[in-house]
Amino acid sequence: MKLARRILLTTVAALGLTAGLASTSAAEYPEREVRWVIPWNAGGSNDIMARFLQPILAKEGLKVVIENVPGGTGAIGMGQVATAKPDGYTIGNGTSSTLSIIAQGKAPLKNEQFTHIIRVSVDPLMLLVPGNSPHKTLDEFMAHLKANDGKVTIGTPGTYNINHIFAEMTARGAGVAYRHVPYPGGSRVIAELMGGQIAAGVLKPSETMEQIKSGDLRPLGVFANERLEVLPDVPTFADRGIDVYPFGPVVQMAYIAAPANMDPKVRETLTAKYRAALESPEFKKFAADNGFLIDPLAGEALDKEVAAVAKAIAAVAEQTFK
Template identity: 60%
Template sequence: MFLRVASAAAAAMILTAAPAAAQDKFPTREVRLIVPWNAGGSNDIAARKLAPILAENGINIIVDNVPGGTGTIGMGRVASAAPDGYTLGMGTSSTLSMIAQGKTPLRNEQFSGIARISSDPLMLLVHTDGPKDIDAFVAKMKANPGKVTIGTPGSYNINHIFATMTAKAAGVDYVNVPYPGGAKVIVDLAGGQVDAGVLKPSESISQIKAGQVRPIAVFANERLDVFPDVPTMKEKGFDVFPYGPVVQMAYVVGPANMPPAVRKTLVDAFRKSIQDPRFKAFAAENGVLVDDLTGDALDKEVNDVQKSLNAVATQVFKGKD
């Protein structure tokens, strides 16, 4: 009798343990990666480049483009998702700029860092029929105060900051033309609908090679390896970092309070995929910088960039609605 009871108890334990073990396994289905920008932009391209590599490392993702609000609409969906690891989002410095100015209720504490995808230098580009260099562009702005148009993916973000600082260098006002993503900016710039655009190399390299647009300056302290002949704003005597350095970056996060084991699985898979030679080659070809920043270290970096933007963005956009 005792043996039958013991056997029954053991069987019950096995049956109850099996579902628990199944629940602990992650992932058991596809993971949704929200890219809060239009398809065809640099963040979307990077996500889709990573997707097959991630699949080899155990994470099958579905890229979901949710543009709007300079990234805040899509990231809002991530913040409110269940913290089970099945909904992730691609945060950017643009959304951090919106947080800095109080233009969104989002807060960095609502997210758990997974991995930084890229750090992206930004460039000022014109149509191939436009000014030949940054000096000529500044001269054009001075000759047409308040009329020159500069397209940016979103508004009140780092792209917008650099467009504004370019106008400050010329000592005149300009017209900012915000778009829901870099892909839209480059189309209108190539079509001559705007005078210039502030974009990443990865968003514009195809049109540059096709001779439709031309980069005339880099918003960085050093020239880019992919465009060694394009000068920096600094070397041309224009200070675009008067309130402190800022960096444009893209990174993957999940909702706050994810189970540690789930977060570790995601961190490990994304780290391995980002360090994969195929993704590194893609990054180099597109002027994208990649590193090995994940988990808590990424959270710290995001908070540090946020502090910088809290000072920079509010100074640049002081008095603007």
């Protein structure tokens, strides 16, 4: 009996010590660098944004190591996040593109596998052509599509996502078919555009602004209801009478995600440090200069937004790709 009682007391003490260590670990988070998975090639919008945030986050006491894991329209990299330990030391960039393929059942992932931390950006998308393209306006490009039914190439980062939806809507606006060319990231689309390998691409301002300013790329139209302040001379498709939302509106956003079942204290710390970085004067200027919005939803509000965006994209994709 004495031996049994001693074993019981030892076990209880050990459990108490383990709980104490876990509590201390959560309280002291982060104790080391955090792996930040960007599920796209280097040079794309998510990669550019992450590398801009990296030194700002360091000032907030969160040192991140950025790792590019492209493939599967973001599914490969986010798959690594989903299966990592939920200790706050592996996080990833969720996007509407990955939400799209999850919602359509084209990736072996579920949103329930993630803890949603905070939204980083809401991004418009544009149709761009090479800077030396003979098509100077959206009207000219649409006329080119009509005259070359099924022959004109439009590149996108990934497939069955919002970029792909808008490429489809561009061709539908002309009433013709086109050739879709998918790549593992925006940087590849940019390279192929500048090399003249494709006629047009659907990309974000934040990943193309440098090439637009240098004249290497030319934006023809914005897939949005209003023109961008940073590119006021570029018309929306609606300005030209082209409906790119025939099945309902969709939004492109990026957010920080971690594995499910994360300690609430760690989630709170991550959220606070990212919020401080997103609301910093440096990042606000970066957003204004690159034509995207900062709307740092977090917690239950972000959970609801992720579910709503996934549902909307699934509904639009079902009509677009059937």
